């Protein structure tokens with residue numbers, strides 16, 4: 001893991017590839033993560049962004065925030081378009097270009113999952129990053145299959161009825177060389193996982209929990225706190241699988257012990273999307289977290 005001291009040096013020494021002027025909402029964690037991902041990957045990077053907030057917050061040429069080529073793509077085609085970019089560079093004999101798909105959870109876990117599964121099965125040499133804000137935020141907060149159970153969205157006004165898909169485990173089951181999870185609000189983790197992925201040949205997948213102030217309904221100044229609480233409650237688990245070997249991040253390892261982790265209310269009570277939950281619904285989410293933590297604990 002890159003240290004805070006190193007991160008401060010990287011901040012000033014490495015080129016700024018996500019520049020000011022972005023049209024993201026205040027407190028957007030997704031742009032924070034993209035900025036650090038690009039710091040790690042460097043200028044020889046091409047980004048493919050399927051329909052999402054990422055098409056909007058990048059801005060409009062010639063004033064767009066990205067200092068690297070950035071392809072806005074159809075919703076379902078984040079991974080297939082990246083496959084084409086990779087094949088194009090391979091045909092040209094260019095081996096030092098990083099191809100990054102930067103997709104929301106809707107573009108990954110719902111409509112993009114077929115293209116993703118196909119691209120990683122073909123061992124496409126690219127990084128697929130899913131910034132997971134747990135909903136279709138660009139179009140006004142509709143539920144996705146990555147939305148947590150009991151969340152209120154515009155399409156689930158009384159709360160979603162089922163748990164979120166575990167996309168990182170679904171991808172890990174494809175047995176690709178690198179799968180990692182991180183929270184967008186932690187630059188140390190984001191920078192570290194993208195730096196690691198960059199060095200690996202083949203398909204890499206990074207699942208990034210990305211707090212979204214308007215969609216989750218918390219004050220924009222509290223974005224980092226939300227990412228932190230997701231880890232401390234065990235709602236989001238940090239781990240990586242490199243060449244089939246599972247490692248759990250030190251922070252998550254601590255919170256796999258139930259006596260150390262915070263109850264889910266510490267996270268739920270801070271967000272309007274979980275407003276007016278009944279006791280049994282909170283217990284349902286606590287049971288879900290406990291089950292997932294126990295399962296991970298058994299594997300390590």
Ligand SMILES: Cc1ncc(C[n+]2csc(CCOP(=O)(O)OP(=O)(O)O)c2C)c(N)n1
Nearest residue numbers: 051052053075104105106107135136137138
């Ligand atoms: C086939 C298709 N259906 C619907 C849309 C409209 N659309 C654009 S972005 C979007 C939501 C994307 O959600 P997600 O991938 O989670 O990214 P986020 O907006 O949260 O960043 C939708 C439904 C579209 N562009 N194409």
Ligand code: SF4
Nearest residue numbers: 024025028053137212
């Ligand atoms: S809606 Fe959410 S993810 Fe989209 S730009 Fe705003 S804060 Fe970021």
